[in-house]
Amino acid sequence: MAKQNKTAISPTRAEDYPEWYQQVVKAADMAETSAVRGCMVIKPWGYAIWEHIQKNLDNMFKETGHVNAYFPLFIPKSFLEKEAEHVEGFAKECAVVTHHRLEAGPDGGLIPAGELDEPLIVRPTSETIIGATFAKWVQSYRDLPLLINQWANVVRWEMRTRLFLRTAEFLWQEGHTVHATKEEAVEETEKMLGVYATFARDYMAIPVLTGVKTESEKFPGAEKTYCIEAMMQDKKALQAGTSHFLGQNFAKASDIKFLDDQGQLQYGWTTSWGVSTRLIGGLIMTHSDDNGLVLPPRLAPTQIVILPVLHKDGDHGEVLAYCEALAKDLKHTFYGDDPIRVDIDKRDIRGGEKSWGWVKKGVPLRIEVGPRDIAENKIFGARRDEDGKFSMDRDEFVAKAASLLEEIQNGLLTRATTLRDENTVELDSEDAFYDFFTNNAGFVKAHWNGSPVIEEKIKNDLNVTIRCIPLDDTDGEGVCIFSGEKSPRKVIFGKSY
RNA sequence: CGGGCUGUAGCGCAGCGGCUAGCGUACAUCGUUCGGGACGAUGGGGUCGCCGGUUCAAAUCCGGCCAGCCCGACCA
Numbered sequence: 001m002a003k004q005n006k007t008a009i010s011p012t013r014a015e016d017y018p019e020w021y022q023q024v025v026k027a028a029d030m031a032e033t034s035a036v037r038g039c040m041v042i043k044p045w046g047y048a049i050w051e052h053i054q055k056n057l058d059n060m061f062k063e064t065g066h067v068n069a070y071f072p073l074f075i076p077k078s079f080l081e082k083e084a085e086h087v088e089g090f091a092k093e094c095a096v097v098t099h100h101r102l103e104a105g106p107d108g109g110l111i112p113a114g115e116l117d118e119p120l121i122v123r124p125t126s127e128t129i130i131g132a133t134f135a136k137w138v139q140s141y142r143d144l145p146l147l148i149n150q151w152a153n154v155v156r157w158e159m160r161t162r163l164f165l166r167t168a169e170f171l172w173q174e175g176h177t178v179h180a181t182k183e184e185a186v187e188e189t190e191k192m193l194g195v196y197a198t199f200a201r202d203y204m205a206i207p208v209l210t211g212v213k214t215e216s217e218k219f220p221g222a223e224k225t226y227c228i229e230a231m232m233q234d235k236k237a238l239q240a241g242t243s244h245f246l247g248q249n250f251a252k253a254s255d256i257k258f259l260d261d262q263g264q265l266q267y268g269w270t271t272s273w274g275v276s277t278r279l280i281g282g283l284i285m286t287h288s289d290d291n292g293l294v295l296p297p298r299l300a301p302t303q304i305v306i307l308p309v310l311h312k313d314g315d316h317g318e319v320l321a322y323c324e325a326l327a328k329d330l331k332h333t334f335y336g337d338d339p340i341r342v343d344i345d346k347r348d349i350r351g352g353e354k355s356w357g358w359v360k361k362g363v364p365l366r367i368e369v370g371p372r373d374i375a376e377n378k379i380f381g382a383r384r385d386e387d388g389k390f391s392m393d394r395d396e397f398v399a400k401a402a403s404l405l406e407e408i409q410n411g412l413l414t415r416a417t418t419l420r421d422e423n424t425v426e427l428d429s430e431d432a433f434y435d436f437f438t439n440n441a442g443f444v445k446a447h448w449n450g451s452p453v454i455e456e457k458i459k460n461d462l463n464v465t466i467r468c469i470p471l472d473d474t475d476g477e478g479v480c481i482f483s484g485e486k487s488p489r490k491v492i493f494g495k496s497y
Numbered sequence: 498c499g500g501g502c503u504g505u506a507g508c509g510c511a512g513c514g515g516c517u518a519g520c521g522u523a524c525a526u527c528g529u530u531c532g533g534g535a536c537g538a539u540g541g542g543g544u545c546g547c548c549g550g551u552u553c554a555a556a557u558c559c560g561g562c563c564a565g566c567c568c569g570a571c572c573a
Contacts, residue, residue: 018566019566022566033564035564037564037565089572090572092571092572093571093572125573154573156573158571159570159571160498160567160569160570160571160572161565166572166573219573227573238573239573241573242573274573275573277573278573310531311531312530312531350534350535351531351532351533352535353533355533355534356534359533368532368533372532373532389532389533497573
């Protein structure tokens, strides 16, 4: 009561966005830092969200013909050295294993012993080790396309880390494919980008721009990097997924060759694509508010939580039985392809506190059931995406639950889309550009002549980068706002995570 | 990896040479409460991040290391 006007999360987004983010992660009990530098512990609530991301994405990968496999955590140093750009890109952030044994030291401690002939790199990504394997698997054009995915952890020794957004170790999936022709490989790259964009929109309720990275932003060793870019509530861009057309670079480095239908030996054309636990960071920063996490129903570990109102002197049995029956009916209802996920919180703690706990965890619908409701065969509910509560006939609620969840899901997408569109502007002069990014953040669409020198300059001046060259470009040619030279198309600029 | 700040109970913090280390909150028990963060009483919980140095005496001063946060460079 005394705290009625206060928000659950302090500071608020407006007061201190980065700190707010950390507090949301903590308040929702999703993850925490560990004793190991830069590495996080993903707690059950955070991991459950990842499991739903995995499950749905995995289905989409299967539907597009991919199968899962698993490759080693360790990559021989010599493998990483095979592709020049690749080495250069990742060398600065690799964990290196040099020994395979520990021996007792003089002070009772342990010292590494048994030095390896060749150091092993903890994978920062798996192109090279998978390439070496694919070289053995691929002999004939009949072996193609080879469509493989792996769910794994990778390590990139980051200097500056933030839970979910950038950690030294993170979980992801990496798809790796080999194709007989360039066209087919490009098609695959674009297809998987489409899968990511669809997943982001339909499951995460995050609208994304699809596009291509500039030369300076592309994946080390790729011919072309496609990406999905989302706008967070602080108007900064988050790269939420990438899909790479690798040309024949890795095929040549790993010797992936096949005999075509003419009996000619050819190098394969490869792709790779991935999304990571960073998506959870994007989810938080897209939807959450000053009361904590807000989850899109499709990914919420619990979609509806039932909170029995238990008076000390009242009949707990009756209330709980009513809740159990309600939960059972809801679980027999489908939302999307799955039964609604319902939880009853029977913990004996204060109602307000219990309720706030679920607000902070972002559960889409909270239902309170007390003796008064039971007498009238009603429920009392609250939506996470709106203020206020509603009273509803019990059976009517069961019938409407799935459509309510869908309404919340769609509402979140609409809200996020509106925010993005309201903060996307088209500018046609350098002054306007500098003026915008000096005072604001957001997406700016503007003509650019393709020069990396200009990219470098605006990065230094404003900390702004080209997020992507949009795929759905309809603007056509124009004049570069920085150089006055001819520009083939408009590109998207923004500050990024 | 550079610059700044920080590390004391689960969490948030005070104490910054002096003898028994404290407060809020959370936790446990009891009572009164109970439909959006209750109140009272009692109680449990700490090798003051780690290692070393200075000192009669170190949470407190010094050095090194580890971890975190912010700002850069780098990156999903």
